[in-house]
Every structure is written in structure tokens, then in C-alpha cells.
Amino acid sequence: MSGGASSDRVGEAKALARALDCWSGPVEPEQLTGGITNLNFRVSDGGKSYVVRIGEDIPVHGVLRFNEVNAARAACLAGISPEVVHARPGVIVARFIEGGAAMTAEGIRAPGFVERFMPVLKACHRELPKHLRGPVIAFWVFHVLRDYASRLREEGSPHAPKLDDLARCAEELEHAVGRIDLVFGHNDLLPGNIIDDGQRLWLIDWEYSGFNSPLFDLANLASNSEFDEARERHMLALYFEGPVDADLWRRYSAMKAASLLREAMWSMVSELHSKLAFDYAAYTADYLARFERAYQTFRQI
Numbered sequence: 001m002s003g004g005a006s007s008d009r010v011g012e013a014k015a016l017a018r019a020l021d022c023w024s025g026p027v028e029p030e031q032l033t034g035g036i037t038n039l040n041f042r043v044s045d046g047g048k049s050y051v052v053r054i055g056e057d058i059p060v061h062g063v064l065r066f067n068e069v070n071a072a073r074a075a076c077l078a079g080i081s082p083e084v085v086h087a088r089p090g091v092i093v094a095r096f097i098e099g100g101a102a103m104t105a106e107g108i109r110a111p112g113f114v115e116r117f118m119p120v121l122k123a124c125h126r127e128l129p130k131h132l133r134g135p136v137i138a139f140w141v142f143h144v145l146r147d148y149a150s151r152l153r154e155e156g157s158p159h160a161p162k163l164d165d166l167a168r169c170a171e172e173l174e175h176a177v178g179r180i181d182l183v184f185g186h187n188d189l190l191p192g193n194i195i196d197d198g199q200r201l202w203l204i205d206w207e208y209s210g211f212n213s214p215l216f217d218l219a220n221l222a223s224n225s226e227f228d229e230a231r232e233r234h235m236l237a238l239y240f241e242g243p244v245d246a247d248l249w250r251r252y253s254a255m256k257a258a259s260l261l262r263e264a265m266w267s268m269v270s271e272l273h274s275k276l277a278f279d280y281a282a283y284t285a286d287y288l289a290r291f292e293r294a295y296q297t298f299r300q301i
Contacts, residue, residue, distance in 0.1 A: 009039070009275065010031060010039060013039040013041070013054045014029050014031065016091065017029040017043060017052040017054065017091075020052070020086065020088075020093065022085065022086035022093055023043070024046045025045070025046075027043045027044065027045050028043075029041035029042070029043050030042045030043075032051070037055060037061075037063075037207070037274075037276075038053050038054060038207075039054045039055065040052065040053050040054070042096060048095070049095070049098065050085065050093050050094065050095060050096055051082075051096050052091065052092075053091070053092045053094070053205075054090060055090060056089075058207075058273075060151060060269055061208075061266065061269065062137070062139070062144065062208075063207045063208065065089065065090065065092070065207070066134070067135075067136060067206075067207075067209065068207045069084060069087045069092060070134050070135075070136060071128070071184075071206035071210075072084050072092065072094065072206045073131070073133075074128045074129070074133070075124065075128050075131075075203060075206060077128075077131035078123050078127040078128040078130070078131055079123065079127075080120050080123050080128070080201075080202060081094075081202055081203050081204060081206070082094045082096070082204070083095045094204075097195050097197050097202055097204075099197045100196065100202065101195065101196055101197075102192040102195055103192070103194040103195070103196060104191050105191050105224070105225040105226060108194070109226070109227065109231065114231070114234060115238065116201055117194070117221075118235075118238045118239055120201050120202075121186075121217060121218075121221075121239070124183075124184060124185070124203060125184055125214055125217070126183065129183075129184040129211075132184070136184075137210040137211075138211045138212065139185060139187045139208060139209070139211070139212045141216055141255075141258050141259065142170055142173070142174040142177075144262055144265075145166075145167070145170045145258070145261060145262060145265060146167070146170070148262075148269055149167050149170075149265070151269060152265070152268055152269065152272075155272055157269075157271070159284070166261065166265070169257070169261070169295055170261060172254075173254040173255070173257055173258045173261075173295075173298070176250060176251060176254035176298070177213065177251050177254050177258070178251060180213035180215070181214060183211070184209065184210070185209065185211070185213070186203055186206065186208070186209055186217055187208040187212055187216060187217065188207070188208040189217055189221040190224050191224065193205045213255065215251060215252055215255040216255055216258075216259060218235060218236065218239060218255075219255040219256035219258070219259040220259045221235070223290065223294065224263070226290075232252070232256075233249070236248065236252060246301075249301065250298070250301045253294070253298040256294050256298075257295040257297075257298050260287055260290045260291035260294050261287075261295075263287045263291075264284055264291055267280045267283045268280075270283075271284065
């Protein structure tokens with residue numbers, strides 16, 4: 001996936017990145033492609049490389065940058081994310097991962113990836129919270145879905161006629177998920193947010209992070225990279241270190257459908273609010289179709 005922005009917006013963001021007071025001398029930011037929320041630049045300074053991530057709070061999506069900064073700093077201390085070297089409202093500067101490449105869905109489905117990634121995910125869930133400081137938000141997908149539905153109705157979304165049916169599905173899924181363990185989730189495991197430097201895997205982009213069920217990250221990883229059932233069951237067995245019984249499989253399947261619905265409704269809201277040049281309507285249609293398939297599979301369990 002990739003997004004775009006007007007040349008004026010890119011120019012303003014580049015000027016902001018250039019003028020930051022953390023640099024040792026003049027710099028020339030280079031825009032990085034990819035991403036459908038923020039503008040990102042690579043900057044070389046003093047023989048080292050950095051990523052400058054520019055984006056304000058996005059209240060319609062529950063994105064609060066103070067939370068992102070806190071999570072990114074804790075993730076660095078947990079050994080799973082690069083160091084944040086500078087932060088101010090709307091700006092985060094982190095070390096560039098040399099030799100790193102963003103994962104693709106094909107790479108995430110490749111043999112051996114899940115085995116490499118599970119320790120990173122467990123460190124996010126269990127080790128990262130030990131390093132958190134200050135207030136931290138929660139990310140409960142079913143609250144997010146209710147909030148999105150209310151906003152879409154109030155703002156006259158063209159998707160409004162679907163919302164009552166989607167809300168009933170979400171309520172059914174929340175009941176099926178049942179009681180949860182509480183961990184600190186990344187909550188946005190798109191392939192591009194996982195970086196492989198050839199030696200280790202890194203997690204980046206913590207804007208949706210918060211306390212959540214581990215099932216959401218697992219479902220998010222699998223649904224965004226379109227795992228088949230065998231890969232899903234293998235992933236769950238690795239994470240929970242045991243066989244996948246019928247109850248776990250049903251709760252996971254409910255969360256997977258909810259994860260896909262959240263991505264679809266995120267895109268519906270973005271259709272109304274985003275200023276990036278990205279085909280959100282097509283993205284909505286894709287994820288609604290994925291949700292419908294996952295929901296029907298869940299109903300058959």
C-alpha cells in the first residue's frame with residue numbers, strides 16, 4: 001500500500017523536518033514512500049541516518065501522539081524497535097534501521113517467519129509494558145467499531161446503510177471473544193510495520209498501540225497477510241505453547257473477523273477525513289469483502 005499527499009503538504013513537512021533543532025548541521029530530508037497516515041523522511045546527519053515521522057493527533061482514529069512516543073520509547077527499551085532520539089508535537093525522530101526492508105504479505109507467509117516473529121510479539125505484549133511511563137491508552141476493537149459507526153452515521157457516510165448490520169455482527173463477535181488476557185498490543189500489524197534487517201525483526205509505527213487482547217495482534221497479523229488456516233493454527237500453537245482447542249479457535253476466529261471489520265471501517269472514516277491521495281474506497285471494498293469471508297467462516301464454527 002502507498003499513499004500520497006499534495007506537493008504543498010510534502011513541502012511543508014520537509015521544511016519542518018529540515019528545521020528540527022536536533023540536527024548537528026544542515027540536512028536535506030528525503031521522502032520515504034509508503035504509509036497511508038503520516039509523512040516520513042530519511043535524514044542523514046553526522047554520519048548516521050534517521051527517520052522523521054510527521055503527523056498530528058488524529059482524534060477520529062483515536063491516534064494520540066503522546067501515546068505513540070511513549071510506546072516507541074518503551075519498545076526500544078524492550079529491544080524490538082529503534083531508538084527515538086527526538087520528539088515534539090507532531091514529530092518523532094527515530095534511528096533508521098540500516099539494511100532493513102519492510103516485510104510483505106508473501107514474506108510473512110513464508111516458512112520460518114512466524115517462528116522468528118513470535119518472540120518479538122511476546123516481547124511487545126509482556127516486556128514492553130515494564131518500560132512504559134506516563135498515561136497509556138487502551139485499544140479495544142469493539143469500542144473502536146462502535147465509535148466509528150456513530151461517527152459515520154453523524155457525518156452522512158455513504159456506507160451508513162450498512163452500519164446497523166455491521167454493528168449487529170460486531171456485537172456477536174464481541175460476545176464470542178469473551179473474557180480476555182490483557183497485554184500491550186501493537187494493534188497495527190500490517191506487513192510494512194515489520195522490518196527485517198537480515199539478522200532480526202523490528203516493529204515500527206506505534207500510533208495505534210495500547211492495552212488489548214493478544215488475540216487482536218495475532219488475528220491482525222494473520223488477516224492482513226491472508227494466512228490460511230494451517231498457518232493460523234501453527235501461529236496460535238507457537239504463541240500459546242500448546243494445542244489449539246475448539247474454544248481458542250472460535251474466540252480467535254471472532255477476533256479475526258473484528259480485526260478485518262475495524263480495518264474496513266477505519267477506511268470508511270478515512271474516506272471522509274484523510275487528506276492523502278489514496279484510494280480509500282477501494283481499500284474499504286477490499287477489507288469489507290475480507291471481513292465477510294471471515295465472518296461467514298466464524299459463523300460456521
